[in-house]
Amino acid sequence: MWPEVVDAMDYAVRNKARMSDLHDAVGRRIAELTQAEAAMVTSGATSAIILGTAACMTMGDEEKMERLPDASGMPTEVIILKSQRYLYDRSIRAPGATLVEVETAEDIRAAINPKTAMMFYLQNRPENVRLEIGEYIALARDSDIPIMCDAATTVPPVASIAETVNLGFDLICYSGGKGLRGPYSAGLLLGRKDLISYARQNSSPNHRAYGRSMKVSAEEYLGMMVAVETSLKFDEKSEYQRQLDIVSAMGRELSLLPGVTTQSHVPSAEAREPFISVHWDTQQYKVTVTEVKQALRDGEPAIEIRALFLSDGRLDLTAAMLNKDEAKIVTARLKEILLMSA
Ligand SMILES: *Cc1c(COP(=O)(O)O)cnc(C)c1O
Secondary structure (H helix, E strand, C coil): CCHHHHHHHHHHHHCCCCHHHHHHHHHHHHHHHHCCCEEEEECCHHHHHHHHHHHHHHCCCHHHHHHCCCCCCCCCEEEEEHHHCCCCCHHHHCCCCEEEEECCHHHHHHHCCCCEEEEEEECCCCCCCCCCHHHHHHHHHHCCCCEEEECCCCCCCCHHHHHHHHCCCCEEEEECCCCCCCCCCCEEEEECHHHHHHHHHCECCCCCCCECCCCCCHHHHHHHHHHHHHHHHCCHHHHHHHHHHHHHHHHHHHHCCCCEEEEEECCCCCCCCCEEEEEECCCCCCCCHHHHHHHHHHCCCCCCCCCHHHCCCCEEEECCCCCHHHHHHHHHHHHHHHHHHC
């Protein structure tokens, strides 16, 4: 978390306000900062998906909100690109929706019917080669179907928030505890004023709401607002350079070992952080990537590297959460593990 976020949370602990007034004010400020029409703080991006979907299904109807996840008599179908089915799409189904997979514009036109609640888009993930994002959004607009975007991991750069807002999505979800460096368990739902108010009706602190369990504290409301403010002021270029210097130094150090090479990587749109991958001659060092990952984890201090399923099985090193001295501990430990296997 940004130190500014910690200070804001501390302030919120010591000062009292009505939760709804605080959420109104924080929502207005976040909306202003992100160029969105309205905003709310959620308990993570997955909560934003759940509450946004519930909003599109119930559209503020008290009786319907009371019944969730019994969704009989409501629009329940959510259109999703087949190539964008992913880890978190269960959150769309949580309030009682069902997923309808499509691939082409014709599929979408055929799929839209009175039971359609929403269209869904996963930002920066497998592009659907058969349908451009602009066309996808236009199809939703033409049919008056709300369209939600999960943009959880697209920050930094923080400027991408306003860009995504201006693409024309009705709802956009962000993770607060990732690149925005807000409270770990918070998130954001940005979008249309009416839909945000319905999402809030479906959520805590309303006692009977479907989302009552997805609580957000006063500290998190204020912390999330300051996380957005601080992110917008932050010099992302110099932070990128700081990380690049650290991973480059790690690469130089590790390459000194015979039979070990490292490669620098240009960050993909999804995870804007420079990183190196480490490769070794397996004849010389008889240890696999999985074994090295485990040995790093088992050591003292425990060292955690990026999930191998996200790195195509490579051993990748990043520096977003490392300072120079900590980086030296990582390289020393890695050299030790490799040498022990030789
Ligand atoms: C991490 C992530 C989420 C979940 O975010 P939480 O804030 O942890 O709920 C959702 N979607 C994408 C694309 C993510 O990367």
